[in-house]
Amino acid sequence: MTKNKNYKIICNISIFLRKIILMLQKTLLFLLISSMTVCSVLAQTTENTASKTEYLPKLDGSLKTKVEFDLEDSRMRFEVRNARFGAKGIINNYFGYRAEVDLSDEGRIRMLDAFVKVTPVKNLDLYLGQRKVPFGTDYLRSPVDNIFANRSFVAKYTNDGLRDIGFVVNYRFTYHIPIDVWVAAMNGTGNNNPQWISRPNYSARLLFEPIKNIRLAGNFYQGSTLLENELTMYGGEIRYQTEKFLIETEFIHRHFTDTSSFVLDQYGFYIHSSYNFYTNAEMIKIISPVMRWDFMGRETDNVGKTAERITAGVNFGFEPKPFKAEIRLNYEKYFKKYFPTHFDRFTIEFIAKF
Numbered sequence: 001m002t003k004n005k006n007y008k009i010i011c012n013i014s015i016f017l018r019k020i021i022l023m024l025q026k027t028l029l030f031l032l033i034s035s036m037t038v039c040s041v042l043a044q045t046t047e048n049t050a051s052k053t054e055y056l057p058k059l060d061g062s063l064k065t066k067v068e069f070d071l072e073d074s075r076m077r078f079e080v081r082n083a084r085f086g087a088k089g090i091i092n093n094y095f096g097y098r099a100e101v102d103l104s105d106e107g108r109i110r111m112l113d114a115f116v117k118v119t120p121v122k123n124l125d126l127y128l129g130q131r132k133v134p135f136g137t138d139y140l141r142s143p144v145d146n147i148f149a150n151r152s153f154v155a156k157y158t159n160d161g162l163r164d165i166g167f168v169v170n171y172r173f174t175y176h177i178p179i180d181v182w183v184a185a186m187n188g189t190g191n192n193n194p195q196w197i198s199r200p201n202y203s204a205r206l207l208f209e210p211i212k213n214i215r216l217a218g219n220f221y222q223g224s225t226l227l228e229n230e231l232t233m234y235g236g237e238i239r240y241q242t243e244k245f246l247i248e249t250e251f252i253h254r255h256f257t258d259t260s261s262f263v264l265d266q267y268g269f270y271i272h273s274s275y276n277f278y279t280n281a282e283m284i285k286i287i288s289p290v291m292r293w294d295f296m297g298r299e300t301d302n303v304g305k306t307a308e309r310i311t312a313g314v315n316f317g318f319e320p321k322p323f324k325a326e327i328r329l330n331y332e333k334y335f336k337k338y339f340p341t342h343f344d345r346f347t348i349e350f351i352a353k354f
Helices: 002-045 153-158
Strands: 058-070 075-090 095-105 108-118 124-132 163-174 178-186 201-211 214-223 228-241 245-258 263-275 286-298 304-317 325-336 345-353
Touching (some): 075 108, 153 245
Antiparallel strands (some): 058 345, 075 095, 095 108, 108 124, 163 178, 214 228, 304 325
16 A cells, blocks of 8 residues: 555656646747747847848748548548747858747647758858758648648658758759759757767758759658668659749658568659739739649558549638748548548648748
8 A cells, every 4th residue: 555655646746747847848938939039029120230140030930720621520620730930040151040949740849940050151051950851842841831731641751750960061053054962961860869879861962953944853861760770762853833833743762671670662752733823902912723643652562552642722822922821722532541540631721921
């Protein structure tokens, strides 16, 4: 009886301490956002007298809120998908920084970007800290910059876990054909997880525009993760974009050995398109029909496609620039389903970016 009583006391103390820690985290987060807001206001009031070197951070953020309807089981849910707040700025001509937190990443609080950027010479940037690994276009987009309410299979599953801590180099060649080169060395242990490693994972990304409005990209990643050994990923992208029209496609292949020494080969693909109709209306400035076909699959054991769907919708923009203030209507039709979350659905989403 005494042991059980002592165990209950210890459990109650543990629960109480966890609540205190959670409360302190939220309090510190509130103070951080409040301080960034004050700094942003002070920066705006001194904008006319400020020199080219900007010492005060600039506050930014984005919100994705939505309501979804399960068209197969007659269910629905309201969700705050993302509530991101960040600060960025420069210290002088050589040093800059970025910090961002998501207050509601599927219900969790997560630190996202946290890095220092050094620009020793023109067109060369060095990043040290936490950020997304330079691999894949759809994955590198922020949630509000995606033209759909839900991410593609490539971004959600195939490229999952590629936010990491490490060192990234970016160099931009500005010759007849613009070329953008990214190389990175990362821990491979994931978001907010600075573990000791024997050797880093490596990533490379190359982007170039051979013709106006056409961009080609290639990606490569090699290393290991906590659940994957001998991981190798590669992919390619093609995009054609004008002021009004966008069509883009991307393919990613992922090869690895799991913890039970089972070799797996996975892949993902999407092609999506949108067209912006600009209006002279007072309220709605842009109307954008959107369409996407995407699938993912597994080559191991000749499984083939594991999930496939078509997404169709229309986005209503309330600002002259896309992704600032939008209402999105999306319908998703599944032809193959892999996870319990794969079902036909209709989504209404509100977007705010500031």
